[in-house]
Amino acid sequence: MIDTQHYAAIRKCKNQKMSMRQTAEHLCISRNTVRRYWEGAHTPDERIAYPESVQSEMRLEIMAALERYFEENREFSSGKQTVNAKTAWEELRKTYTVGESTIRRYVRELKGKKPQAFIPLSFEPGEVMQVDWCEVKVCLQGHLWKVPVFCAVLPYSYTIFAMVLPDMRTPSFVWGHVKALEAFGGVPQRIFYDNLKTAVFSGSGANAVKQERFIMLEAHYAFEAVFMNAAAGNEKGSVENLCGLIRQVAFTPIPKGEDLETIQEQVTVRCLNYNRIHKIKDRKYSIAEMSEQERPCLAPLPVKPYEAHTVKEAVVGSDLTFRCEGTRYSLPLEYVGKTISIRVYPYRIDAWFKGSMICSHKRAFIKGDDQYLPEHYLSLLEQRPRSVSNATPLKYGVMPLELKRFRESCMEKDKYAQLAQILLLGRTVEAPLLLKAVDYANKTGVPTLQKVQTYLSLTNMAAQAAINDTVIVKRQALSDYDTLLHREGEPYESE
Secondary structure, three states: OOOHHHHHHHHHHHHOOOOHHHHHHHHOOOHHHHHHHHOOOOOOOOOOOOOOOOOOHHHHHHHHHHHHHHHHHOOOOOHHHOOOHHHHHHHHOOOOOOOHHHHHHHHHHHHHHOOOOOOOOOOOOOOEEEEEEEEEEEEEOOEEEEEEEEEEEEOOOOEEEEEEOOOOOHHHHHHHHHHHHHHHOOEOOEEEEOOOOOOEEEOOHHHOEEOHHHHHHHHHHOOEEEEOOOOOHHHOOOOOOHHHHHHHHHOOOOOEEOOHHHHHHHHHHHHHHHHHHOOOOOOOOOHHHHHHHHHHHOEOOOOOOOOOOEEEEEEOOOOOEEEEOOEEEEOOHHHOOOEEEEEEOOOEEEEEEOOEEEEEEEOOOOOOOOEOOHHHHHHHHHHOHHHHHHOHHHHHOOOOHHHHHHHHHOOOOOHHHHHHHHHHHOOOOOHHHHHHHHHHHHHOOOOOHHHHHHHHHHHHHHHHHHHOOOOOOOOOOHHHHHHHHOOOOOOOOOO
């Protein structure tokens, strides 16, 4: 094969009455090449069209085996576990001597012969909501973590919702529904699902057997659950890749926070901004405008949201904590040795005893991130002052930001003893005033207990001075000044 310049030179040599031999010698190419392009019957960019060879018996047999393989595994493959050319080759090489590249070529041919067709779908306002799970990365306490995200969309308006949750279990699944329906402002007639294990006990599509807890959720919000057939994402329509859209809109760049609730606040803002300003290509109206049209068509929410929690029992240990999912949560001293009931919500854990809630903790996402509340240990610290300097609840306990900063900034050797004394002040000083005093001490750069006490003392003195102020201001009646304006000979005006 020659390039365009050589082809042009051959054609010019012919026009100049040169022979083929002279042309070949002049251009340093073979006479056969000159002969091929001499008359202009061929051009260098042509490709030889080889006649299709007759398919061998072995090739036809392998193609038939491939078709059987994909048909038999169609029902059992979905998402990232879908069968493909590689898995087909690994299976067929047990029977046939064939290379992976050959199988890949055969698979492409099969797909070309039988392309999947689908019918475009459209939905009425308030008719459908679609739900799915995905996993994303977030920066939690300075480290990257993979977390599950509950994704929902109203296909009529394309309004999206996303919620970061600690797991994909039933309470999180239910809570995602509750918050999504609240965000959308009502309940659609139907909700479409892939065959999620949190909703489906067994089967798929029309044969799906629902989980008992999911049946109650469906009844409470009065919607109809519709489950897709396995590997039939085209049945959902709407956003072709809801999870991909959510990752781009709500998790790029990666949100950062100290807990899942803080991260969720950022995700909510990003979704709201998308719903407020975005317009889908080829649609006449924006998402915000279509959402306004759709909201009145949604059914009203029930008066009370469905409870999304699991109930467990735990025994409070001698270290004043109970365990849940590998994490310790503290309780007051009087509950040591008692069996309590705990309600596990997606973002919090409530402890109950004899029908009364005794404490509520933020649920730890990271296993082993123990939640000690220092106020639970104050009585013990008073009884055992020598343990103060090594007390875990003081070193790593959960406390307001002002106290955390004091703990980090105080340079005194007995800083944990000072911290304990500040916490004890909370018994007689209101929390807002105490935290304000601690904040004042922090702003000095070298906070101490004495500075906190000084601020409280000055505040108390100022308050007492205001109360005991004995100065009496006598107010003069303004009518007395009227006499100064009286002119001689004029009668006084009555008041």
